[in-house]
Amino acid sequence: MAELSDLELLAELGVDLAQETTRSLTPLQERIIAGFEDIQRFVSEHGRLPQHGEDRDIFERLYAVRLDQLRAMPEARELLAPLDRDGILDAAAVPAASPEGLDDAALLSELGIAADPGSDITQLRHVAPRAEKRSAEEIANRERCADFTEFRPLFDAVQADLAAGARQAKVLGQSEVTLAEIQPGNFFIVGGQLAYIAASTEEFVTQYERTDRRVRVIYDNGTEASVLSRSFQKALYRDESARRITEQLAGPLFGSIAEPDDLESGTIYVLRSKSSHPFVDEHRQLIHKIGVTGQPVASRIANARNDPTFLLADVEVVAEYRLYNINRSKLEGLIHRALAPARLDLSAGDRFGKTVQPREWFLVPLSAIDELVTRISDGSVTSFRYDRDQARFVSE
Structure with a gap:
């Protein structure tokens, strides 16, 4: 039997030698x-x-x-x-x-x-x-939200707040969206839809040695998705029209409308720290700095990362209350006395190495702060005290 060539041998074995034509697309x-x-x-x-x-x-x-x-x-x-x-x-x-x-x-x-x-x-x-x-496919597929009726009032309330100017939809642009901001209770606009972070798992370490969490995201069209917080963060970065919905802003402290002869005294501001300190990171949604200022809040916090009073870290403004015809220092003292049971014992070093202990940080939910401002407005604050265990004000 004559020796077969390589091509003949492949043909005998049933191997198709015809070259595949590659289809190019315009x-x-x-x-x-x-x-x-x-x-x-x-x-x-x-x-x-x-x-x-x-x-x-x-x-x-x-x-x-x-x-x-x-x-x-x-x-x-x-x-x-x-x-x-x-x-x-x-x-x-x-x-x-x-x-x-x-x-x-x-x-x-x-x-x-x-x-x-x-x-x-x-x-x-x-x-x-x-x-x-392909990048968008990093976000898990959405499915119908079976309990959307429980979340619909939240979306309706946010839409009403946006229309009334009580909340703002801030363009993200190139600003950093931290994982700490992708927390239960926060709203975003992504992909043209209002998204609510409803729940979060405990933090874990990925195979790339990075911390991450899985969050439940509810959308205003009645769908939901379970996604990694880093994946949701990437989706916000890629969407040029993405927005961060701010916390609700209250109106003037003593009355919803300022009268022509009212003198603006300043602003009560409520801040959350962006510090990476483990305790702050774990309780970020409950740790608030509450103060009163006569200057724009943006100016007050401009140098936060270099100020021990702000724990040497940037801060997020979560609420503002405008003041009229009020003594700022007396009001601030009243607020701090009312929340004294929830005061945090925090410390930070200044640039000279001296330890500073800020006195305006409290472990208190934002709802309790709203209640405090309301009770100061209607004069009932002296009849209530803050119960730390119940995280609310109770009658004396």
Whole structure:
């Protein structure tokens, strides 16, 4: 038997020697596929096609418009046919709930998206590149929140506070969002939706030797997700429109409206420390510095990281109460006496090595501080005392 060559031997073994042809995609085809994958993910998460309508989430409305466009493009249907495992392109179309007579450009305008006059239906816009989509997949898939009725009042209250100016939605920009801020009770806007941190696990160490926690995040569309706090932090960083919802701000201390002849005396400020001290980190949501100042609060805390009074760390303003016609020093003394049972014995060194013991830090929930200010306003504070064990004011 003649000796077989390598190619003949591979052929005898049934190895296919034909070279595979690599299919290259144009940028337009890449974006068509990426846009369709967004729609597939929506269908997988919600069990239905995206629908039009003003009562729908803006992203769902965008997906519905995009799906209409893809169905109208023969070249898109041909490209996506091998990927359409769920038959989305051929599924029954959902009637649009938008006003009659709107073309695609007008509908996009209704969604708040400016259309390029020189573009046509074959040019998909606002589709995230695959690299961004892969990054987004670090966030766990959302599911329906079974007990959303318990959280709906919280969302309604925050929306009302934002409308009334009692809370602010602050742009994050390049500012740091610490893991300490991703704590139960805090609100954010991410991905165009209001998100509430409802619960958190104990801290643990990851395989990369970093501390992390898993948090339960409730969204205002009735869904929820269990995610790592670092993953949620990354989602905030990547979203240029992400916001941090501030704590509720109270109005003038003695009356909701300042009279023309009232003299502004200053502000009661309530702060939380961003110190990395283990005790502060463990009880951050309960440790508050309460003081009274006649200058803008921002100026008062500008040098916090170098001031032992602020534990040599930056601070977060969680509440402010404007004062009118009040003696600031006497009021501050009254506040500190009322909260004396909850005063913390903390110390910090100044730049000369001298130990300083700040007297304005208390282990007290924000709700109790709100109650204290209310009782000072109505004059009932002298009839109550703070019970540290119950973490509230009780009748004398």
